[in-house]
Amino acid sequence: MNVRFLAFLCVLSVPGAFAQQPLAIPPALDEDTFLLNVGQHVHQFYPGVNTTTLGVNGDYLGPTLIFHRGDTARLRVHNGLDQVTTMHWHGMHVSGDEDGGPQNMIASGTDWHVKYEVVNPAGTYWYHPHPHMLTASQATRGISGMIIVQDEEGSALDLPRTYGVDDIPVVLQDRRFLASGEFVVGPYGDSVLVNGTPHPYIDLPAQVIRLRLLNGSNSRVYRIGLQDGSTFNMIAGDGGLLNVPVPLERLDLSNGERAELLLDLSGMEGDSLLLMSYGSELPVTVPGSANILWETSALNGIDFPLLRIRVQAPTADPVTSIPAALGSATPIPETEADRTRVKTITGTGMVGMGMFMINGTMFNINVVNDTVNLDATEIWTFVNNSNMAHPMHIHGVSFFVLDRNGVAPPPEEAGAKDVVLVHTGETVRTIMRFEHLSNGYPFMYHCHNLMHEDNMMMLQFIVVDPMVGLLEGHDGVPVWVYPNPVTSTLGFRSSFPVRTVEVRDNIGRLVYSGNLGLAQNGSIDFGKLPAGLYPVTLRNGEQVARTIVVRE
Numbered sequence: 001m002n003v004r005f006l007a008f009l010c011v012l013s014v015p016g017a018f019a020q021q022p023l024a025i026p027p028a029l030d031e032d033t034f035l036l037n038v039g040q041h042v043h044q045f046y047p048g049v050n051t052t053t054l055g056v057n058g059d060y061l062g063p064t065l066i067f068h069r070g071d072t073a074r075l076r077v078h079n080g081l082d083q084v085t086t087m088h089w090h091g092m093h094v095s096g097d098e099d100g101g102p103q104n105m106i107a108s109g110t111d112w113h114v115k116y117e118v119v120n121p122a123g124t125y126w127y128h129p130h131p132h133m134l135t136a137s138q139a140t141r142g143i144s145g146m147i148i149v150q151d152e153e154g155s156a157l158d159l160p161r162t163y164g165v166d167d168i169p170v171v172l173q174d175r176r177f178l179a180s181g182e183f184v185v186g187p188y189g190d191s192v193l194v195n196g197t198p199h200p201y202i203d204l205p206a207q208v209i210r211l212r213l214l215n216g217s218n219s220r221v222y223r224i225g226l227q228d229g230s231t232f233n234m235i236a237g238d239g240g241l242l243n244v245p246v247p248l249e250r251l252d253l254s255n256g257e258r259a260e261l262l263l264d265l266s267g268m269e270g271d272s273l274l275l276m277s278y279g280s281e282l283p284v285t286v287p288g289s290a291n292i293l294w295e296t297s298a299l300n301g302i303d304f305p306l307l308r309i310r311v312q313a314p315t316a317d318p319v320t321s322i323p324a325a326l327g328s329a330t331p332i333p334e335t336e337a338d339r340t341r342v343k344t345i346t347g348t349g350m351v352g353m354g355m356f357m358i359n360g361t362m363f364n365i366n367v368v369n370d371t372v373n374l375d376a377t378e379i380w381t382f383v384n385n386s387n388m389a390h391p392m393h394i395h396g397v398s399f400f401v402l403d404r405n406g407v408a409p410p411p412e413e414a415g416a417k418d419v420v421l422v423h424t425g426e427t428v429r430t431i432m433r434f435e436h437l438s439n440g441y442p443f444m445y446h447c448h449n450l451m452h453e454d455n456m457m458m459l460q461f462i463v464v465d466p467m468v469g470l471l472e473g474h475d476g477v478p479v480w481v482y483p484n485p486v487t488s489t490l491g492f493r494s495s496f497p498v499r500t501v502e503v504r505d506n507i508g509r510l511v512y513s514g515n516l517g518l519a520q521n522g523s524i525d526f527g528k529l530p531a532g533l534y535p536v537t538l539r540n541g542e543q544v545a546r547t548i549v550v551r552e
């Protein structure tokens, strides 16, 4: 089925690979307009070994973007690859046309300009490509980066916030290398890279420090802990601050999930500490465990180090205690739900080669699987009847976990999230409010095991305003089309007189064109067209409005 998994015969074994290297800290950008240059590079993860990589403004990974809640984030993404890409703002509450899903394609050599108001609370988010069937390939080779949102509530707290000094990005990825040095795109790696650094160490001051963890691995789940068994405090999850710090000895971090941890290193100058993953403790149904029926990796089922922390002298203005109270997010009460959707996961297979389905279907870029009303509050229930755990992710929103098998979630899952690991045999109920329109570009929901995602364990939904049909107008020109999705006659209303109307199918063939002679409303017959997504263009000379109509 997928030949790339046959290429494991020759794997790089690097003498001296255990030499410790200082942890790379991606540059932090805080700009009015972020310029993100996606391109191909060559990078040496191990001295003398060249690996072809993809990066954003550099060899591997991209800069950390600092966003301010309430501001407008403006981004220009340049695709310097020889293939299509997209850029998705994972966890950000944006409209579909800003979200960077598989439909927001950036052709090779072109730019994508996008801007949106930052409405997310202070927290750790991230960006990564999302092109149809190419996500794992592009992400494995290095396209992704962190987003840090700052806001007044977060900044009022006495928390470590000096980037690279006491506030550290920690992007966890496992990677497999061929003997030639090239990456293998597959579920597992045999080396852990943290921010792209193998065998990393970092010097940190003897005071309270913050680690922003992101699981950027394709399939591996990490069970985080400290080697000496001491506790750490989790202060934020995927979607911002928890209300109180949660002391933990272990934390499971599945693909796409983030966690902000505070470590109190006070008085430990000269000491060192090892951040570990306890793979030996993972249930056999979780990728990264020692399940012998699945693909193997030297790291599966064992405990291995992620990051060595060497404690140095404190800074001049250290944070010395952990605040007792943090955020103020209130979970959405179940009584506010307008409806429930059940998403049942089925399938059996291996971590990278499985065929897994959601409600018996797989991704079809021409099919919209769910239509959600703007501002609706919904419960989405994930039922996992398959043979492994899947990290389920929903675009454009944050959700709260209501319960796992009827039991309230543990305190580390009490905050806003956008990925939830759904274990085998488990029913997980989540609740969220859909406050952003899809604007012609459907939102995705999918398994964040990138091998599963690329293998179609992904469906799409649109968010429509039931009162006005679908409000569109990508070039700033409003046009209303209704109903959308449509089964027969599509009505439209435009703010400018329309001369011509054009309907294309999703591969660009003209399926309808008409001359309207400057009408501001009219209708188009979709009754004879097959189900699918149809870009519709209304034009009057320079005035152009485009939208995507869903034929159900």
Ligand code: C2O
Pocket (backbone or CB within 6 Å): 088, 090, 128, 130, 256, 393, 395, 444, 446, 448
């Ligand atoms: Cu990390 Cu579809 O996203």
Ligand code: CU
Pocket (backbone or CB within 6 Å): 088, 089, 090, 091, 393, 394, 395, 396
């Ligand atoms: Cu996402």
Ligand code: CU
Pocket (backbone or CB within 6 Å): 356, 389, 390, 391, 447, 448, 449, 452, 453, 457
């Ligand atoms: Cu999956």
